[in-house]
Amino acid sequence: MTNLSDIPVLAERAEPLPGESPVVSAVLNQVMELLAQFLASGTAAALDLKRVPRMDAATYRQLKDALSVGEVTATVKAEVTVEITETQYPGVWWLTHRKEQGAIVTEVIEITDLPVILKSHAVDMRAGLRRLEQALAPPPPRDDTPDRVRR
Amino acid sequence: MNTDLSNRVDQGSAQTEAGGAATFDEATATRLLALGISRRRFMSYCAGLASLLALPQAMVPRLAQAATSATLPSVVYMSFQECTGCLESMVNSFAFGGGTTIDNLILNMISLDYQETLMAAAGDQAEDLLLSLTAKTGYVLVVDGSIPADWDSGYFISGERSGVARFKAAAQKAGLIVAVGTCASFGGLPKANPNPTGAMSIGDLMKGLGITKPLVNVSGCPPIPEVITGVILYYLSKGMPQLDSLQRPTVFYGETVHDGCYRMSSFMEGPLAQAFDDSNSRKGKCLYQLGCKGIVTHNACASVRWNQGTSFPMMSGHGCIGCSEPDFWDRLNAKNQKGFYVPIATGSGHSRGLPCEVCHTDGDDYDD
Numbered sequence: 001m002t003n004l005s006d007i008p009v010l011a012e013r014a015e016p017l018p019g020e021s022p023v024v025s026a027v028l029n030q031v032m033e034l035l036a037q038f039l040a041s042g043t044a045a046a047l048d049l050k051r052v053p054r055m056d057a058a059t060y061r062q063l064k065d066a067l068s069v070g071e072v073t074a075t076v077k078a079e080v081t082v083e084i085t086e087t088q089y090p091g092v093w094w095l096t097h098r099k100e101q102g103a104i105v106t107e108v109i110e111i112t113d114l115p116v117i118l119k120s121h122a123v124d125m126r127a128g129l130r131r132l133e134q135a136l137a138p139p140p141p142r143d144d145t146p147d148r149v150r151r
Numbered sequence: 152m153n154t155d156l157s158n159r160v161d162q163g164s165a166q167t168e169a170g171g172a173a174t175f176d177e178a179t180a181t182r183l184l185a186l187g188i189s190r191r192r193f194m195s196y197c198a199g200l201a202s203l204l205a206l207p208q209a210m211v212p213r214l215a216q217a218a219t220s221a222t223l224p225s226v227v228y229m230s231f232q233e234c235t236g237c238l239e240s241m242v243n244s245f246a247f248g249g250g251t252t253i254d255n256l257i258l259n260m261i262s263l264d265y266q267e268t269l270m271a272a273a274g275d276q277a278e279d280l281l282l283s284l285t286a287k288t289g290y291v292l293v294v295d296g297s298i299p300a301d302w303d304s305g306y307f308i309s310g311e312r313s314g315v316a317r318f319k320a321a322a323q324k325a326g327l328i329v330a331v332g333t334c335a336s337f338g339g340l341p342k343a344n345p346n347p348t349g350a351m352s353i354g355d356l357m358k359g360l361g362i363t364k365p366l367v368n369v370s371g372c373p374p375i376p377e378v379i380t381g382v383i384l385y386y387l388s389k390g391m392p393q394l395d396s397l398q399r400p401t402v403f404y405g406e407t408v409h410d411g412c413y414r415m416s417s418f419m420e421g422p423l424a425q426a427f428d429d430s431n432s433r434k435g436k437c438l439y440q441l442g443c444k445g446i447v448t449h450n451a452c453a454s455v456r457w458n459q460g461t462s463f464p465m466m467s468g469h470g471c472i473g474c475s476e477p478d479f480w481d482r483l484n485a486k487n488q489k490g491f492y493v494p495i496a497t498g499s500g501h502s503r504g505l506p507c508e509v510c511h512t513d514g515d516d517y518d519d
Binding site: 046050076078082099119124127 | 191198202205
């Protein structure tokens with residue numbers, strides 16, 4: 001065993017706090033494990049909140065309060081809206097996907113350094129570069145020669 | 152047209168099954184750019200789709216890849232003893248809603264090459280098309296309606312062939328068979344007592360004919376639109392879904408309607424609604440005593456909902472009629488009675504150990 005990362009670590013599941021929903025506790029424990037996993041291996045993960053069983057309104061509120069809001073918020077506006085908020089735990093992001101009318105389509109907790117939806121894609125960047133080049137290209141020389149001279 | 156479905160499944164970009172959302176591959180991003188669709192908008196759309204299909208968010212790039220693929224799987228949609236309600240449901244789904252570019256893109260995920268109600272061709276022209284399509288291999292055969300088991304009964308003849316003959320010929324080279332609706336999945340209303348036409352489900356007919364192609368039952372009368380298209384999307388992006396004992400995809404049929412019903416809490420704790428529109432019914436109490444079959448009905452009504460996710464029957468104060476289960480029309484309920492408004496016989500309060508007053512504050516004692 002030569003590296004610190006070779007030492008196996010078992011994350012103990014914390015007991016729910018008094019009054020805390022066991023669902024919230026389970027999600028938080030899972031987030032903790034996934035965050036540790038990301039730091040150890042770089043493997044990003046996502047929890048789809050729609051698939052979490054028994055996520056009623058009160059439990060949802062408790063979970064949102066428990067994760068709270070961190071330093072970064074961003075919004076993608078592309079007909080649909082995606083609200084991205086880093087929670088109080090860096091690397092744990094809360095993404096809310098809304099359809100055109102504003103209703104929530106799905107909500108996801110992503111465990112990663114930066115959610116993919118925020119990153120620019122090389123294909124889009126190349127297209128953007130071409131547009132920028134066109135915008136900065138010198139205008140074609142104007143043909144100011146009077147009609148009668150050209151004749 | 153490339154009909155090799157297996158090629159569509161595993162061309163995927165690098166991402167892990169359990170991982171977070173991965174970025175789109177070069178081809179997908181280029182295709183979206185060419186179509187003028189915002190990559191981020193499409194990524195958000197696919198995130199919602201993955202959630203609907205109970206797929207991990209890591210599947211988002213693969214869904215996008217399937218949706219933007221230039222090769223389209225051929226779908227042959229054949230109708231037998233049915234009412235066209237299932238097709239009506241499907242054409243109203245989010246995928247076929249039309250209007251936006253993304254919807255059209257999803258519509259273009261499949262090549263719906265044969266559907267008698269939707270296509271312009273008729274008569275010999277339609278028959279020739281069917282024969283030419285089913286002469287190829289690997290297409291998806293969607294079947295709507297039950298089929299009279301006796302091929303010469305005369306109850307179903309189309310194109311001078313019996314239903315059995317038409318199905319048998321079409322199934323030979325299919326890559327996947329999808330039985331859409333309860334009639335195709337379990338016999339449905341045509342099979343209801345006394346079953347005058349000898350109607351049979353597609354699964355039973357396949358057994359009788361010795362056809363061993365993969366079969367997915369998408370039951371419901373009709374099925375939820377998003378469930379019909381969702382199953383096709385799932386197959387295109389991930390392959391065969393996990394099925395329950397009745398060949399239904401567990402993604403949509405793994406839980407009962409009761410499991411996700413907002414009225415469920417009063418089922419155990421009471422009080423129950425005793426009459427339609429009584430005070431308990433209005434307060435959102437359980438409709439079990441009014442014949443709701445949600446507790447024994449596996450479907451996604453309470454999670455996916457109907458009309459673009461607006462509601463499901465219990466939200467309108469009506470119980471589930473159990474339409475996605477076999478023989479729902481003839482189900483024997485309490486006191487050996489049939490009927491949508493007769494409480495189910497199994498799972499009664501006494502057998503669940505509930506206090507008497509939960510069920511018997513009022514009205515008939517069906518559980519005795």
